[in-house]
Amino acid sequence: MDVERTASIVGLVGTVLLAAAVAVPAVVVESGAGPMAAYYASGPFGIAVVGLLALIEVIVLLSGRQERTDPAMAAGLAFVLSLAMLGISATWAFTIDPTVLFSFPEQYSWISNHRWAVLAAAALTVVGTAGYARSVV
Structure with missing residues (x-):
C-alpha cells in the first residue's frame, strides 16, 4: 500500500x-x-477563516503530491495548516454563544450539531496530513 x-x-x-x-x-x-x-463570527476567531484555510490546504496538498513544490515542505505546511484549522474549529465549537446557536427556526435544528461536523472534518485533515508528512519526511 x-x-x-x-x-x-x-x-x-x-x-x-x-x-x-x-x-x-x-x-x-x-x-x-x-x-x-453572528453564527459565523462566534467565538474569538469565527469560523469563516477555516473555510479559506481549507481551500488553501487543497492547493498545498495537490502541489506536494504532483511535485510542483518540495513534497516535504508541502507536507509540513499542510500539517501546520490542519493543526491551525483544528484549533480554530475547536475554539469556535466550544465558544459559540448558545443564544445564537439555538436562535434558528425549528427547520434548521440540525445547525446545533453542525459545529461537531466541522470539528470532525478538521480532525480528519490532521490525521491525513500527519500521515502524509510522516511518509514524505
Missing part, C-alpha cells in the same frame, strides 16, 4: 469536507431565518 498517496488523499478529502461543512449553513439557511453572521 502506498502510504504517501493514501494519506494525501485522506487529507484532501478531509479538507474538501471541511470547506463544504463550513459553507453549508451559508448556502442552506435562508437569509432571514436567523443570525447567520
